[in-house]
Amino acid sequence: MKTSLSKKHDFDAVFDSQKVYRLVLEALSHPTKVVSIQEHANKLQGSNPAYLALAMTLLDNEVSFNTCENRQLSDEISSLTHATRTVVEEADFIFVSEAGDWVAVIEHAQCGSLANPHSSATVIVQNKQNSGAPLNQLTFRGPGIDARATVLVTQTVKEILELRDAQCYEYPQGIDLIFVSDEGALFAIPRLVSFDGASQADDSFSFPPFLQALRSLFEEPSKLKEVE
Amino acid sequence: MDKRRLTRILARADEKAVASLAASYREAHQPLVIKEPEKTLAMIKMREPVKQSLFYIGEVIVYEAVVEISGTHGVAACMCSGKESDALKVLNMAIIDAALNKGVFAEMHALLELERQQDDQLMKENALHLRTMVSFESLDQQAPSDLNAFKGGAK
Amino acid sequence: MAYVAVSGGEEAIEESIRLLEYYQNSAEGEIAVEAITNQLSLLVDRVMGEAGLYSRSYAALALRQCEGSVEEAVFLLRAYRSTLTRNYYTHAVDATNMRVIRRISAAFKDIKGGQLLGPSYDYTHRLIKFNGATQSPQDIRQTLFETLEAEQPEEIASCPRVSDELRSEGLIEQAAPDDQSPHDVTMHMLEFPTTRSARLQTLARADTGFVSGLAYSALRGFGQVHPTVGELRSGYVELYVSYLLDEQESVYLGEVLITEVEGFSPAHNKEQLKISVGYGAVFGRCETKAIAMAVIDNELNQDGPYPTQDEEFVLMHGDSLEMNGFISHLKLPHYVTFQSKLDAVRKTRLEGNKSHE
Numbered sequence: 019m020k021t022s023l024s025k026k027h028d029f030d031a032v033f034d035s036q037k038v039y040r041l042v043l044e045a046l047s048h049p050t051k052v053v054s055i056q057e058h059a060n061k062l063q064g065s066n067p068a069y070l071a072l073a074m075t076l077l078d079n080e081v082s083f084n085t086c087e088n089r090q091l092s093d094e095i096s097s098l099t100h101a102t103r104t105v106v107e108e109a110d111f112i113f114v115s116e117a118g119d120w121v122a123v124i125e126h127a128q129c130g131s132l133a134n135p136h137s138s139a140t141v142i143v144q145n146k147q148n149s150g151a152p153l154n155q156l157t158f159r160g161p162g163i164d165a166r167a168t169v170l171v172t173q174t175v176k177e178i179l180e181l182r183d184a185q186c187y188e189y190p191q192g193i194d195l196i197f198v199s200d201e202g203a204l205f206a207i208p209r210l211v212s213f214d215g216a217s218q219a220d221d222s223f224s225f226p227p228f229l230q231a232l233r234s235l236f237e238e239p240s241k242l243k244e245v246e
Numbered sequence: 247m248d249k250r251r252l253t254r255i256l257a258r259a260d261e262k263a264v265a266s267l268a269a270s271y272r273e274a275h276q277p278l279v280i281k282e283p284e285k286t287l288a289m290i291k292m293r294e295p296v297k298q299s300l301f302y303i304g305e306v307i308v309y310e311a312v313v314e315i316s317g318t319h320g321v322a323a324c325m326c327s328g329k330e331s332d333a334l335k336v337l338n339m340a341i342i343d344a345a346l347n348k349g350v351f352a353e354m355h356a357l358l359e360l361e362r363q364q365d366d367q368l369m370k371e372n373a374l375h376l377r378t379m380v381s382f383e384s385l386d387q388q389a390p391s392d393l394n395a396f397k398g399g400a401k
Numbered sequence: 402m403a404y405v406a407v408s409g410g411e412e413a414i415e416e417s418i419r420l421l422e423y424y425q426n427s428a429e430g431e432i433a434v435e436a437i438t439n440q441l442s443l444l445v446d447r448v449m450g451e452a453g454l455y456s457r458s459y460a461a462l463a464l465r466q467c468e469g470s471v472e473e474a475v476f477l478l479r480a481y482r483s484t485l486t487r488n489y490y491t492h493a494v495d496a497t498n499m500r501v502i503r504r505i506s507a508a509f510k511d512i513k514g515g516q517l518l519g520p521s522y523d524y525t526h527r528l529i530k531f532n533g534a535t536q537s538p539q540d541i542r543q544t545l546f547e548t549l550e551a552e553q554p555e556e557i558a559s560c561p562r563v564s565d566e567l568r569s570e571g572l573i574e575q576a577a578p579d580d581q582s583p584h585d586v587t588m589h590m591l592e593f594p595t596t597r598s599a600r601l602q603t604l605a606r607a608d609t610g611f612v613s614g615l616a617y618s619a620l621r622g623f624g625q626v627h628p629t630v631g632e633l634r635s636g637y638v639e640l641y642v643s644y645l646l647d648e649q650e651s652v653y654l655g656e657v658l659i660t661e662v663e664g665f666s667p668a669h670n671k672e673q674l675k676i677s678v679g680y681g682a683v684f685g686r687c688e689t690k691a692i693a694m695a696v697i698d699n700e701l702n703q704d705g706p707y708p709t710q711d712e713e714f715v716l717m718h719g720d721s722l723e724m725n726g727f728i729s730h731l732k733l734p735h736y737v738t739f740q741s742k743l744d745a746v747r748k749t750r751l752e753g754n755k756s757h758e
Contacts (some may be wrong), residue, residue, distance in 0.1 A: 026278040026314060079488050097280060097312050097319055097645055100488045249650040257653050288489035288642060288654055291583065294601060295564055295663065296680045299579040300493055301598035303605050303682055304453040305482065308489060308654055321645045325655025328458025369554030375502050376555055378518040382510055
């Protein structure tokens with residue numbers, strides 16, 4: 019319903035969330051592929067538009083979430099989605115930043131049960147733009163990846179993935195990870211995707227154009243189109 | 247005034263009364279709409295007396311809206327009456343809620359007066375219904391028709 | 402089951418819909434939606450109950466749109482409802498605090514709060530008024546307005562439950578509050594054996610005719626109970642939800658009109674000698690359905706050979722949409738299925754003729 023008052027957000031609860039959903043689905047179905055939700059996140063005002071775009075798409079009053087003590091984000095998500103706030107151990111969705119206590123999140127996030135593996139947490143991690151620190155080359159395997167995909171990730175992403183593995187979830191239990199930068203570049207690592215190789219990348223390597231473009235993506239997401 | 251009482255007064259008021267209460271805050275504070283008035287459902291949970299258990303009797307259509315006045319949120323939800331003015335009413339209710347949360351709402355007396363009028367109307371309707379109360383004249387003194395006959399005491 | 406995919410007929414369908422419009426509008430006088438909500442309010446109550454959606458004006462609109470067909474109106478409402486989000490669950494409503502408009506007991510004459518007849522057709526003479534009401538609607542409204550204005554306001558007091566009195570005597574089992582989350586049949590399919598919440602929700606939204614017919618059959622001997630209406634109460638209950646910004650606070654959504662019945666019958670446990678209670682609750686003033694629901698609730702509490710004591714029989718066949726939908730699906734082309742049946746019959750006849758030669 020149109021009102022004469024100005025709207026804080028331009029994000030359409032139906033159309034924008036549909037588009038974000040499709041993008042997230044693409045990311046989950048093709049792990050290591052990077053998508054951009056920037057266009058939609060830009061329509062939201064708040065402390066963390068990318069998180070809010072994901073919240074508007076994935077959360078409703080039937081699920082619970084945790085923002086790792088970020089009260090402002092928690093209030094925003096609650097008033098937009100009616101989702102219930104709860105502790106990390108019971109949350110369906112957890113929003114944590116690289117600077118936050120992701121260790122506690124990975125260690126305590128629920129991983130579902132053997133009968134209901136889907137009642138696990140989806141952890142949404144916000145990573146900062148690469149500040150020039152060395153990247154790590156990891157090789158991923160699993161559903162949605164054609165044989166192997168080798169990509170460059172930041173040190174924190176690697177540590178998060180290692181900590182995830184250290185939980186030794188019994189199949190089919192586990193957690194699903196979504197990484198989103200504050201520029202809206204998003205990729206996902208579902209629970210069955212495994213990785214190996216943790217060599218630090220150095221410039222003496224000559225990467226094929228695909229990987230170089232991917233590396234620059236973490237620095238400049240506007241280059242997404244070139245990757246495609 | 248707690249939200250329970252506030253929302254009861256506003257929900258039962260007509261759209262014009264709510265609009266006039268919200269008008270000055272619209273003007274003065276330029277509220278931002280966080281969530282435009284939209285229909286949603288509320289599932290009605292009931293407690294039944296036999297096993298004291300809970301069940302869902304059905305859903306009701308509700309309008310809701312969220313606004314913001316200088317960083318302070320206001321929320322409203324109200325049963326849909328089917329009138330076109332429902333959406334505007336809930337938006338104005340949200341503005342009043344935000345004004346109260348911000349501490350700038352100054353028309354408590356108007357709310358109390360509305361409440362008095364609403365209660366008065368309901369009590370008059372009640373009186374009309376009470377006319378249909380049966381006053382029995384028992385033809386048979388022996389009939390064990392009094393619930394309190396078991397107790398043997400006065401009502 | 403073999404359905405045939407057919408093409409063609411688009412024009413015929415368009416013409417059919419056009420013809421329907423003619424049927425709906427061939428005479429003068431369009432009914433206003435308010436006229437349906439006010440003057441056909443019991444029909445609106447029935448439709449809301451069977452749709453499981455409390456919205457008087459939308460139920461009226463749906464009825465007007467489909468020439469008053471209850472099954473079509475229920476379909477329209479359920480279809481619309483499925484497009485909406487469900488952002489709220491109300492706090493548990495306890496109808497003990499109902500603002501009653503009618504409240505009677507057939508079990509006891511004198512009850513706390515009294516016997517309040519309210520607006521009911523039970524006490525009217527069933528004589529069709531061929532010349533309409535004696536007073537014009539405007540005059541009646543004027544009289545109502547004047548009467549209300551002149552009324553002395555009476556404090557609204559809630560009526561304690563008749564059954565609570567018997568509970569305090571120990572004649573009815575006093576149950577402890579059971580806060581288990583109710584089953585929601587709109588989200589999860591019924592599985593047998595079901596829970597009490599699934600049973601009550603299913604019956605509350607079941608077709609009125611089905612529920613009433615089943616209850617009647619139980620009363621006529623195809624059942625074990627013949628209960629007494631311990632209490633029937635019709636009135637308004639208030640709906641509250643948690644305030645979004647502070648869970649400690651509540652928000653008032655509005656009031657809904659419901660009818661609740663508790664039916665008493667002697668329990669079969671000879672050792673205990675208590676009264677067992679059946680419960681019914683529906684939207685609106687659908688008293689017969691509420692009583693029928695209470696009868697069935699009581700029947701389902703006993704094991705026995707009767708249909709009304711079979712959970713699956715009672716709960717699977719009463720949903721208006723499912724019931725009418727399945728019956729009307731028989732109109733879909735079943736050409737291939739029927740052809741094969743016809744062939745089988747012809748073949749049998751042919752063989753039969755041959756054997757006579």
